[in-house]
Amino acid sequence: HHPRATESATKYFLTQATASALLLFSAAMNAWMTGEWTIVNMNSYTPTTILTIALAIKLGIAPFHLWLPDVLQGLDMMTCLILSTWQKLAPMALLILTSHQLNTNLLTLMALASAIIGGWGALNQTQMRKIMAYSSIAHLGWMTLVISFAPGLALLNLMIYLLMTSSMFMMLMTLNATNMNKLSISWLKTPTLAASMMAGLLSLGGLPPLS
Numbered sequence: 001h002h003p004r005a006t007e008s009a010t011k012y013f014l015t016q017a018t019a020s021a022l023l024l025f026s027a028a029m030n031a032w033m034t035g036e037w038t039i040v041n042m043n044s045y046t047p048t049t050i051l052t053i054a055l056a057i058k059l060g061i062a063p064f065h066l067w068l069p070d071v072l073q074g075l076d077m078m079t080c081l082i083l084s085t086w087q088k089l090a091p092m093a094l095l096i097l098t099s100h101q102l103n104t105n106l107l108t109l110m111a112l113a114s115a116i117i118g119g120w121g122a123l124n125q126t127q128m129r130k131i132m133a134y135s136s137i138a139h140l141g142w143m144t145l146v147i148s149f150a151p152g153l154a155l156l157n158l159m160i161y162l163l164m165t166s167s168m169f170m171m172l173m174t175l176n177a178t179n180m181n182k183l184s185i186s187w188l189k190t191p192t193l194a195a196s197m198m199a200g201l202l203s204l205g206g207l208p209p210l211s
Contacts, residue, residue, distance in 0.1 A: 008074030012083075015057060015067045022054035023094075039094075042101050052102050052110075058091040059140050060133075062113035069121070069133040077178075080129055081169035084136050085162045092158055095144070096151045104148045114141025126180045128172055132165070135204060160211055164204045171197045 030047040031037045042048045053064070060068035072080050095102075118138025122131045139161045147154040171193060177183040187194040203210035 002074075004074040005076075008071045011067055012071045015071075019054045019057035022050055022057070026050035026054060039098055040101075042098065045103075048098075048101055049103050049106065051098060052106055055091050055095050056110055056144075059088060059095075059144075060137055061110050061140050061144055062117045062137060063110070065114065065117060065137045068137060069130045072129045072133040073127060075129075077129075077169055077173045080132065081166060081173075084132060084165050084169065088136075088140070088158070088162070092143070095147060096155060099147045099151045099154075102148065107144055107148055111141045111143075111145035114138060114144065117141075128178055128180070128183065132168065136165070164200060164211070168197070168200050168204060171200065 026042075026047040027037065027039055029050065030039065030042050030044065033044050033047070034041070039051065042051065055061075057064040072083060075083065114137050118134045118136075118141055121137070122134035125131050125134065139157075143154045143157050143161070146157065172178075172183075174193060175183070175186045175190065175197070177186055183197075186197075199210065
């Protein structure tokens with residue numbers, strides 16, 4: 001419906017196609033080295049590193065995060081919701097499945113970069129979709145950090161993140177708030193929903209005693 005949406009779709013397609021190609025390449029390289037088509041028993045350094053990078057690109061983990069804010073900004077709220085929640089499930093499932101054999105140092109480095117960039121990048125934004133994109137980068141950073149040591153905890157974190165992000169996007173859709181200005185005047189229209197959104201934002205930020 002809009003040239004900006006077409007641009008977002010193209011960026012998303014190119015990024016995901018690159019990541020998928022890398023994923024298949026790592027599986028093929030592993031099969032060539034070990035003689036079996038499985039990614040659960042990767043013993044070689046190169047295929048596991050390529051797999052880690054491919055999954056990082058798919059999820060939008062730093063330093064491969066630059067596509068995510070741009071893509072989300074060009075889409076409508078419903079598509080942003082799907083992209084921030086449903087689309088994370090398959091790469092995260094692969095990440096959890098292969099977590100015991102991935103390059104821990106590389107994962108830790110990318111996770112810390114994501115947490116820093118996710119927190120920093122959202123500071124000078126006024127667009128809600130970009131703020132949510134940086135929030136996604138930061139949350140995925142923390143999940144990636146813990147995934148090598150406790151995959152169950154990362155899964156719990158993912159479930160909480162999916163729940164909170166879904167509720168946030170649904171509230172933004174109800175209020176029709178795409179930027180800070182619209183969000184600030186939503187208090188006059190629906191005070192209860194605006195208060196719920198504040199609680200949701202604080203919860204998404206991880207402020208005790210919220211989830």
